[in-house]
Amino acid sequence: MRDSGHTRSQRLMSPEDIERTLRGIARGIAEIEGGFDDLALVGIRRRGVPLAQRLQHLLSPSRPDAIPLGQLDITLYRDDLSSLGPQPIIGPTDLPFDVDGRTIVLVDDVIFTGRTVRAALEALVSYGRPHAVRLAVLVDRGHREYPIQPDAVGLRVETDPNQVIEVRLTETDGQECVDLLTPDPSPPTEA
């Protein structure tokens, strides 16, 4: 445990843990799918994108490009776009392959309520009719609000709803770790 401000932080995964976990996820995907002929990996922005890219290399080390890779921005499909705050900036979506008939593995860093995945599914089907959609996540922290479950999971963690799972990846954050942040329940009284 280390303290930073009024939040306690617990390291869940080191860079080595993340690498090992992704190998496990890749094995899981390979087991479910058998072959990669009609497979495509789609990362949910932002941190799902580098994870999908790493899985692509783990699944097909000699010819990564044999498995098409895409990225999905779910901003416009969120169910919490409301008058509460300014609208989020729209990120790029890029699916450089035909979605019809493919088996698509959605990749994200953390699954929590399941709302992001629900939005991703809606975004995905606006491009076509996939044969099947699977879900791979690095961390499952529970507290689902939709009947959505991952097919391949790196790490399952028991959490309180007010805790935060912080995933940092070299490509997006310049460092590599997974931390569990717990807000201090009794902030010190002001002096």
Add this chain to the structure above:
Amino acid sequence: MASSPTSQREAKVRPKPVAGFAHRHLLDLDVLSREDIERILHDAAGFKDVFTRTVKKLPTLRGKTVVNLFFENSTRTRTSFELAAKRLSADVLNFAVSTSSVAKGESLLDTVRTIRALGADVIVMRHGSAGTPHLLAERLPNLSIINAGDGCHAHPTQGLLDMFTILEKRERIEGLQVVILGDILHSRVARSNIWGLRTMGAKVRVVGPKTLIPRGIEAMGVEVCHDLREGLQDADVINILRIQRERMTQNFFPSIREYTLLYGLTEERLRQWAKPDALVMHPGPINRGIEIGQAVADGPQSTIEEQVTNGVAVRMAVLYLLCGGSE
């Protein structure tokens, strides 16, 4: 213009848009900052991407109601707004003046109160008198008002879609020489373009007969030129305005024929007087053979059809941003 390869490459790196968009209404471009305009153009690119999908529809404004309230005839702007709202899953109502109670003597404010009572979130409004959308925005602050053209004053979404088209074709706006050609006096498109382009750092020159260029327009930061050949020479963009015969209450030029002779952009003039890669824009509807030559309108430099497509994307971005909260 001598610019190094490095500076050209840097110009292509678009700044990351800022997160906030603190406007409830879109009345004109003069109140938008450069960051606001960049944000709209950035999001519009995201919405244009949707047009390539199998399902050209987003759930983003589900449950919102957008009302098109048009006191002047318009087909293209109204249908563009209608399609933009529908592609965002909003419910759309069209109020045209000839079929509504306004014809029965209802006041403007009462008409809008009625529309508000129907549950409208956004009113897209076109009116023949300048300032009408501003008045409504002041009186009914909990609605979002989008100005879709008020008299000869402003047409902000046209200015935005023109800038979006320029940005898409040239990858920058700053430093470009834009010529606005024709009837500047009656043109809300010209005014909104000037505000926006100046904010984005473009150089703007208005070209047309003395009678159709308002006196004192230099105060908006534009150069004035009355000779077509001279006006076109270093233009990166030529935005041609329609001769609006319906707005002309007096004789601003001797005849249409003479206007065409002096200011019509023919294929020959474009080839001889303008840069070979100058973009030719027109907000439509075009008067072929009057302000724009047949071959120019259909030529490779013309962006006229692209502007129509871009209009839907830009209007989607505006609807999306105005439907968010300000804090």
